Amino acid sequence: xxxxxxxxxxxxxxxxxxxxxxxxxxxxxxxxxxxxxxxxxxxxxxxxxxxxxxxxxxxxxxxxxxxxxxxxxxxxxxxxxxxxxxxxxxxxxxxxxxxxxxxxxxxxxxxxxxxxxxxxxxxxxxxxxxxxxxxxxxxxxxxxxxxxxxxxxxxxxxxxxxxxxxxxxxxxxxxxxxxxxxxxxxxxxxxxxxxxxxxxxxxxxxxxxxxxxxxxxxxxxxxxxxxxxxxxxxxxxxxxxxxxxxxxxxxxxxxxxxxxxxxxxxxxxxxxxxxxxxxxxxxxxxxxxxxxxxxxxxxxxxxxxxxxxxxxxxxxxxxxxxxxxxxxxxx
Amino acid sequence: xxxxxxxxxxxxxxxxxxxxxxxxxxxxxxxxxxxxxxxxxxxxxxxxxxxxxxxxxxxxxxxxxxxxxxxxxxxxxxxxxxxxxxxxxxxxxxxxxxxxxxxxxxxxxxxxxxxxxxxxxxxxxxxxxxxxxxxxxxxxxxxxxxxxxxxxxxxxxxxxxxxxxxxxxxxxxxxxxxxxxxxxxxxxxxxxxxxxxxxxxxxxxxxxxxxxxxxxxxxxxxxxxxxxxxxxxxxxxxxxxxxxxxxxxxxxxxxxxxxxxxxxxxxxxxxxxxxxxxxxxxxxxxxxxxxxxxxxxxxxxxxxxxxxxxxxxxxxxxxxxxxxxxxxxxxxxxxxxxxxxxxxxxxxxxxxxxxxxxxxxxxxxxxxxxxxxxxxxxxxxxxxxxxxxxxxxxxxxxxxxxxxxxxxxxx
Numbered sequence: 001x002x003x004x005x006x007x008x009x010x011x012x013x014x015x016x017x018x019x020x021x022x023x024x025x026x027x028x029x030x031x032x033x034x035x036x037x038x039x040x041x042x043x044x045x046x047x048x049x050x051x052x053x054x055x056x057x058x059x060x061x062x063x064x065x066x067x068x069x070x071x072x073x074x075x076x077x078x079x080x081x082x083x084x085x086x087x088x089x090x091x092x093x094x095x096x097x098x099x100x101x102x103x104x105x106x107x108x109x110x111x112x113x114x115x116x117x118x119x120x121x122x123x124x125x126x127x128x129x130x131x132x133x134x135x136x137x138x139x140x141x142x143x144x145x146x147x148x149x150x151x152x153x154x155x156x157x158x159x160x161x162x163x164x165x166x167x168x169x170x171x172x173x174x175x176x177x178x179x180x181x182x183x184x185x186x187x188x189x190x191x192x193x194x195x196x197x198x199x200x201x202x203x204x205x206x207x208x209x210x211x212x213x214x215x216x217x218x219x220x221x222x223x224x225x226x227x228x229x230x231x232x233x234x235x236x237x238x239x240x241x242x243x244x245x246x247x248x249x250x251x252x253x254x255x256x257x258x259x260x261x262x263x264x265x266x267x268x269x270x271x272x273x274x275x276x277x278x279x280x281x282x283x284x285x286x287x288x289x290x291x292x293x294x295x296x297x298x299x300x301x302x303x304x305x306x307x308x309x310x311x312x313x314x315x316x317x318x319x320x321x322x323x324x325x326x327x328x329x330x331x
Numbered sequence: 332x333x334x335x336x337x338x339x340x341x342x343x344x345x346x347x348x349x350x351x352x353x354x355x356x357x358x359x360x361x362x363x364x365x366x367x368x369x370x371x372x373x374x375x376x377x378x379x380x381x382x383x384x385x386x387x388x389x390x391x392x393x394x395x396x397x398x399x400x401x402x403x404x405x406x407x408x409x410x411x412x413x414x415x416x417x418x419x420x421x422x423x424x425x426x427x428x429x430x431x432x433x434x435x436x437x438x439x440x441x442x443x444x445x446x447x448x449x450x451x452x453x454x455x456x457x458x459x460x461x462x463x464x465x466x467x468x469x470x471x472x473x474x475x476x477x478x479x480x481x482x483x484x485x486x487x488x489x490x491x492x493x494x495x496x497x498x499x500x501x502x503x504x505x506x507x508x509x510x511x512x513x514x515x516x517x518x519x520x521x522x523x524x525x526x527x528x529x530x531x532x533x534x535x536x537x538x539x540x541x542x543x544x545x546x547x548x549x550x551x552x553x554x555x556x557x558x559x560x561x562x563x564x565x566x567x568x569x570x571x572x573x574x575x576x577x578x579x580x581x582x583x584x585x586x587x588x589x590x591x592x593x594x595x596x597x598x599x600x601x602x603x604x605x606x607x608x609x610x611x612x613x614x615x616x617x618x619x620x621x622x623x624x625x626x627x628x629x630x631x632x633x634x635x636x637x638x639x640x641x642x643x644x645x646x647x648x649x650x651x652x653x654x655x656x657x658x659x660x661x662x663x664x665x666x667x668x669x670x671x672x673x674x675x676x677x678x679x680x681x682x683x684x685x686x687x688x689x690x691x692x693x694x695x696x697x698x699x700x701x702x703x704x705x706x707x708x709x710x711x712x713x714x715x716x717x718x719x720x721x722x723x724x725x726x727x728x729x730x731x732x733x734x735x736x737x738x739x740x741x742x
Binding site: 122187192200213264273 | 491492496497560564565566568569577578579581582583589590591600602606607608609611612614631639640641642644646648649651652653655656657680681683684
């Protein structure tokens, strides 16, 4: 039996995977003891995996065993995502004490993108800004890494050059070559890149300065660009990705066209870096509902020739299960 | 020298530290002949090398070395040299950077000077220089009609999904934020010239054009002779890695640096516009030609070069995909025309959209002339096409002269 944990503050999400199938649930931290007692009643799990949304500066491997070094790095990363990392680290400490002999794996979402080539991860700004933490951090690293594995599984080991797109409220994409990251649409913050439910995506930074000289405070500008823009601004009301697919009206149709257009450009840009694309992997919560949209993106990519496309469920438990099994083999 | 019905038109094209000028005798678009041309170098640049003005007419050429503190002064010198050689001017045209969506090409009168003054903050590096040239010319040649044409007009055909910023509608309405794009005069020219040289109809031809200058650089996607997308934005800041401009960055970088590190807005504007790009990354030069000899021994020079190539490659791939495939890839302006190594690196791995360079032809093309860089017989043509922004300004002027608001010229 294997156990997986993720955090969605204020609750911990869990998933138990065994020969009998998968069971999932959620609990608040104060109920941890009783839930864990129930989960562990049928004997100890052979492996426990914990998802860290942010690995800070120290965790640079997507999957690592909970060695003292990895734990120290994970503890140091709590300040980057205090709520979700805090919940997961509390749980990890408790379970390490309780099951010292089991395999504990830390799965980290930001780690993949430490492997980006500097030409992709750095901005063309003076180097001293790099020392202030200014760089591209990427996003959804676990999912993209898994998508690259899946591409090889589905299309064979020749499917080396992969563009992975996550279609969600915060849509983003990554380019991978043989599992190694080549580029990402997510920048220093999730505001850069593709437009999303509430973020504007790529715009001209001069806009920020003009907004500021028009009298807006920095916090208002941050809020405007990250919480009041994107689909919400175009549609005129709060609107997620799934809702956008069905929404009617000129604003929604412009938002869909923009997202589709930006995705076509992103795949083309990544194809240029990869020297071509073998597999185009779309991961989304409801592949059937997103089908027509995905097909429209693919129609716009006819120039990619023989690249193959696949839509799949972005189920995080499946991602964690496959990645931890795969890496456990390697370690 | 002047044909019946032709006018002598003097055109000024203002760069950030240079001023190019060209006079044409022109009756129509097809017969515009340059009669005088030149360039003021290192205008307003403080440094050891002196500023100078070089100018030519037919076989004659001359050069004066003199301090040029601003662009207005350079324009005055150009006008005086033109007069010294006995040439008259009927009409003066100027390139303007950013019309703020208010005009494309327009006559300049006292009222219009006010409009231009209001537009200065939109391009803080270029507009003050352009404005000073126009003001000086109005004083020097009070009886000569003058017009401006904006650099972005060519991009007026961008579709909404390419020019819209996904920002709240009230903000967009109040501030006019959208993608405008620049280097339009250059794109207008090279697209036309490339189609003419290849015998292609603009209709149905999918072109990606890279205007790679010593200052600003951008890329444009063109189909049916019309611009569909371009890498610069509301201002000339986003897009490619440029000599001193950062190109694309996360918009929250600015608020982070102001909020967390207490940076002042005007310092940051200066940092992203004048101290970033190749200069910021390499730490020593804004000129890619200085970086290339040091790629092997200087990791920072290497990083700056790699970033430049990485970003440019992405735009070419993105626009090839957006156009549904590629027919012609154009390189133009100083860096695009002369830098074979850069072109080789950029075109590497673009086979999937049909780009295959002829290594020798590419390496030979280091001058200011038209060249085919793709292998013979390849479907996708890769070209080096010298741009002629001044000629396009002249075309715009002729169009304006044919319009109903045209002033009577004193001949």
